[in-house]
Amino acid sequence: MTSGTHRSAEAIGRTALGPRELPSLGEQRAAGELAHADTVLGNGLRVLAVRKANVPTVELRLAIPFAGEDPRHAATAEVLAETIATGTRRRDRIAIDTELALIGGDLGTGVDPEHLSISASSLANGLPTLLDVLADVLTEASYVDNEVSRESARIVERLAVARTQPRVIAREALQRHRYGDHPYTREVPEPDDVAAVTPEAVRALHARAVLPRGSVLVVVGDIDPDAVVGDIGIALGGWQSEQAAESLPTLPDLSGGDILLVPRAGAVQSQIRLSAQALSRTDPRYPALQLANLAFGGYFSSRLVENIREDKGYTYSAHSGFEFTDSKATVQVEADTANEVTAAALLETRYELGRLGLVPPTDADVESVRQYAIGSLLIGSSSQSGLASQLVGLAVVGLGVEWLAAHPQRVASVTTDEVAQAALDFFAPSRFSGVVVGDADILAPQLSALGGVTVEKPAS
Known part of the structure; x- marks a missing residue:
């Protein structure tokens, strides 16, 4: 190499005869077979235990259906999720943290309109202690007054900030536009509702909703799957109820329609959010739809990204992807843009949606997204934590290890x-509808000129 000579990426990519030919993609390796046990315990809890012994640790994921019709359910559920592991009849917060630290473990919680989730990990030889702590939390959480008050105050502060964030505002607007007042739309509770939550209300919600029947527990790690299932059955033997955990009511199917412009006065950026009905992962056509989505906007080399990011510079990030709920799925398209290019970005997004069907991906395009899809799946399941998270997402809709192991071949077979x-x-x-959130004074004239856009009326 000559000293002081610099060659650009474009120069490196070309030869005297034209663009340098890319090397062919290597052959994709098949996913390895996973030793596992998949069963439903006597208390109605589904347990999926998988051996993945690359490191001497274990990952645990618990998903409890946690829907509620009461508009204030989201607030109480948020407080419950933040305080369920802050103390039990046998252990206070410090004792829980100390026992977990001694086994190299941790435990985290979260909640959304569908599930209360608990994620935990530890050294493999610490699993008995981890299960004992989990059982204690599930059956004996105390929700003492000062813990509930302290965590509620923190949640209120966090929500006050979150509700000013453009992405949160856009998400809520999209949810209302898609599903009206369905409980699925209550993802971010109102701060005032959280402030009004009492310890008694949290204890009552735990008693009626933290239930094993219908829930799913995934354990992945350096374990004997059959033995671990037995250990879990013993450890969680006291977690009992004849009632089933409450699942989210079925979502209505989406239909296409006008895009709603949601005014946000003074905003310098706009959020474009489009959505359409898709296919569940059990549908025979899902692998083909998965590859079509990748070609459209599902990865960095997609058509949408190439158009409105790389070519025109309308956005820093554009993306499309799936959202799975129970037996249904939707596809979302997202982009954040400056006000002056919002209408143009929406026009180009619609153009790319239409072009995908009328000028479909070529054989080479399909092969590229196929390799990406299979590679991403295998990379995501290469670690214990990644595999556990993938499996719990599948298990809550009734799928398991077999679906995950067979999916690369399904993708490979798509024409x-x-x-x-x-x-x-x-x-x-x-087929798409959605929202644009931004300054209506600036955006309304341009978006109205495009057609298919209505402006949200102020609340009376």
Whole structure:
């Protein structure tokens, strides 16, 4: 190499005869077989235990259906999630933290309109202690007054900030536009509702909703799956109820329609959020739809990114992806843009949706997204934590290790014609609706000129 000579990426990528040919993609390795046990305990809890012994640790994921019709349910559920592991009849917060630290463990919680989730990990030889702590939390959480008050105050502060964030505002607007007052839309509780939550209300919610029947526990790590299932049955033997955990009511199917402009006075950026009905992962056409989505906007080399980010510079980030709920799924398209290019970005997004069906991906395009899809799946399941998270997402909709192991072959079998048909059937612009959140004084004239956009009326 000559000293002081600099060659740009464009120069490196070209030869005297034209663009340098890319090397062919290597052969994709099949996913390895996973030793596992998958069963339902006597208390109604489904347990999926998987051996992955690459490191001497264990990952645990628990998902409890946690829906509620009461508009204030989200607030109480948020407080419960933050305080369920702050003390029990046998252990206070310090004792829980100390026992987990001694086994190299941790435990975290979260809640959304569908599930109360508990994630935990530890050294493999510390699993008995981890299960004992988990059982204690599930059956004996105390929700003492000072812990509830302290965590409620923190949640109120966090929500006050979150509700000013453009992404949160856009998400709530999209949810209302898609599903009205369905409980699924209550993802971020009102701060005033959280401030009004009492310890008694949290204890009552725990008693009626933290239930094993219908819940799923995934354990992945350096374990004997069959033995661990037995250990879990003993450890959680006291977690009992004849009632089933409450699942979210079925969501209505989406239909295309006008995009709603949601005014946000003074905003210098706009949020574009589009959505359409898709296919569940059990549908035979899902692998083809998955590849069509990747080609459209599901990874960095997609058409949408190339158009409105790389070519025109309308946005720093554009993306499309799936959202799975129970037996249904939707596809979302997202982009944040400056006000002056919002209308143009929406126009180009609609254009790319239509072009995907009318000028479908080529064989080379499909092969690229196929390799990306399979590689991403295998990379995501290569670690214990990644595999555990993947499996709990599948288990809550009734799937398991077999689906995960077989999916690379399903993706490998998809033809270019099948991807083209999925693109035409599911990415037609007429199937999409959604919202644009931004300054209506600036955006309304331009978006109205595009057509298919209505302006949200102020609340009376």
